[in-house]
Amino acid sequence: MTTLREDVPPPMDGRDPSHLRGDAITGDRYYSAEFARKEWDGLWTRIxxxxxxxxxxxxxxxxxxxxxxxxxxxxxxxxxxxxxxxxxxxxxxxxxxxxxxxxxxxxxxxxxxxxxxxxxxxxxxxxxxxxxxxxxxxxxxxxxxxxxxxxxxxxxxxxAEEGPSLEEYLAPMPALYKNYPMDTAVRVAWYRIELNANWKFVTDNFSESYHTRTAHPQVPPWIDQDVDSARHEMWPAGHGRTVQPMRPSLTDRPADGTEHMFAHILRAWDIDPAKYSSYEEFALQGWKDLKQAKRRLWRERGYVHYENMDDEEITDSPHTVIFPNVTISFLPDNLILFRSEPHATDPEKCYFDLWCMAFPVEGQSEVESIMAGVRPLREVAECEHRVFDGGRGIPELAGQIVYQDMELAENMQAGMHSRGYSDAYLSDQETRIRFFHEVLNDWIEGRKG
Structure with a gap:
């Protein structure tokens, strides 16, 4: 159930296709130079x-x-x-x-x-x-x-010399995430990766978690993205998010005898995972116990960024798209920014930015950055400029979630040229993808901005 806040307008249900007009997501949007020009004139020069x-x-x-x-x-x-x-x-x-x-x-x-x-x-x-x-x-x-x-x-x-202010453009994100001390986050990994795909693939990809079971098998053991567990939200400006409990999926269970990642998380907060009598209790009650433990121990453990965060924020993951091309994963201890920007001349290329940031914790000298592995807890001095090249350009990220996403990008781009593709046939939990394209159409056709 969505938690309503007085300073945040209630979202639309991101799994309800009745909010959509039904604009087609045609392949030419991903490779047409003419469409890219419309994006420059109607979108990029105005957002x-x-x-x-x-x-x-x-x-x-x-x-x-x-x-x-x-x-x-x-x-x-x-x-x-x-x-x-x-x-x-x-x-x-x-x-x-x-x-x-x-x-x-x-x-x-x-x-x-x-x-x-x-x-x-x-x-x-x-x-x-x-x-x-x-x-x-x-x-x-x-x-x-x-x-x-x-x-x-x-x-x-x-x-744009005129148009919405920054506060108006971002709304309701500043109010929604006011409890996170974002200014204090330390960027521990910084990449800009050239990718043979249109920039919109990235927003499409981060607007749904339907692909997770197939593309990211390492995720369900610690983030529950089951169709009825995650909360899907979207706002008229095009912003949206999937709020995912950071607990094991009840659908995709590890094999018997497998040491579970969630067990390590519980032990780190003085919770014995062996005390639960069933897998369901381990996942659901363990998640509730984790909230209580973090509430009780955060100050003495040096997690000062928890001070104003609520129970959902200290244990869950609101994966958030800021229209049109910025995605931020708000994890309890990390912020991960993803951004796609179009190539200057080739609509079938883009630049993919990955900024992994961590909240400082007293006594910690390194951090698990989720998308880029273990890193020193200090600001990186320079951006790593890479070419994906089928993964050969970023071997140190192999196996990471973001690497797996980029592996899919080029074949997805190729598929947009196929005569066999005319429009997406979306599940309800992919509603936000078509909504993104409809808001994009509104911008390039002069109905927004």
Missing amino acids: WHIAGRTAEIPEAGDFLVHTFMKESVIAVRQDDGSVRAFYNSCGHRGMRMVDQSSSVAAFHCPYHGWRWGIDGVLEHAQDADVDFKRGNPCGKLKLKELRCGTWGGFVWYTM
Whole structure:
């Protein structure tokens, strides 16, 4: 049963296809250059994008560079602590000024030496006093600015000069996840992986857990994604989530005598898994006992991020899609961000971002990052840029859930070209997939934004 909160509008049932118009999910959406152009015009230039994490720019002059298709944006920390965003294009002749995130006192154009302050105002131009009949441009010209904001430890910007504010665009996510101290999370793994698939495969994939039993057999022993256990929710803006109890599935049971992952979790919180008389009691009562144990022991164990989290949040996994291309898994001790962005020229390629983040726990020096294995509990310095290449490009992630998803992507992309495919025949628990495509249609056809 959905837990209603006063500050969050009730969601639509993500398993009820009566909420759908029935727009077809045709194959050309995944490979057509014309459709990709519609997405650029109607979606990407109007939504809010993540430039990076606030933790990357703690001091004035620290800046992020986010290159999206053929556009590039700088988000820079100001002297007053705010963050402002500018197009990465010199106001003289359009030269791209910086290639990667760093820190500056001012931005210097490498072509003719024009210098722009971190507030976007031109500070210096060669021959400024003697060679501009229109007058010295310094102090007058400004870099073109974009609307910018922060939420969840992320810096966001939009290319749209008008439209919803960041708070309006994200709603109800900020209210829904206000108990998670997202700003304190430490990014322990950071990948950008080139994938031979359209960006929408990623959102499709993360909008359902129907594929888990087939693609991720390691998941049911510790996350219950059974059709009647997980809660499916969606909101009119296109955001949605699957709330999954972090307990063993009652359907997909391990073989007799197998040491169960959930047993290790219970022991870690001083619960004896042998005390339960049946598998059902082990899964269901053990899950309830785990909630009580975490409530009793969190402070002395150093899990300070539990302080404001409720019983569902300290034991469950709300796997959340923020329309159109950001997914965050909210685990009790981890945040995992997935993002897909289109290739600049080829709609059959995309970039898949994986950011594994962990909440600091006193006394811990490493963390099980779920998607990327055991990692030191410290901020990684640089992004790992890889090409998936059938998995050969990221061998260290082999066997991880996200690796298994990427293994499916290229054949799924190929299948979109088949004359045998005309539209998806979806189960009720895949309702959010068609809903995503319908909201996408609303954006590119001018009904939203």
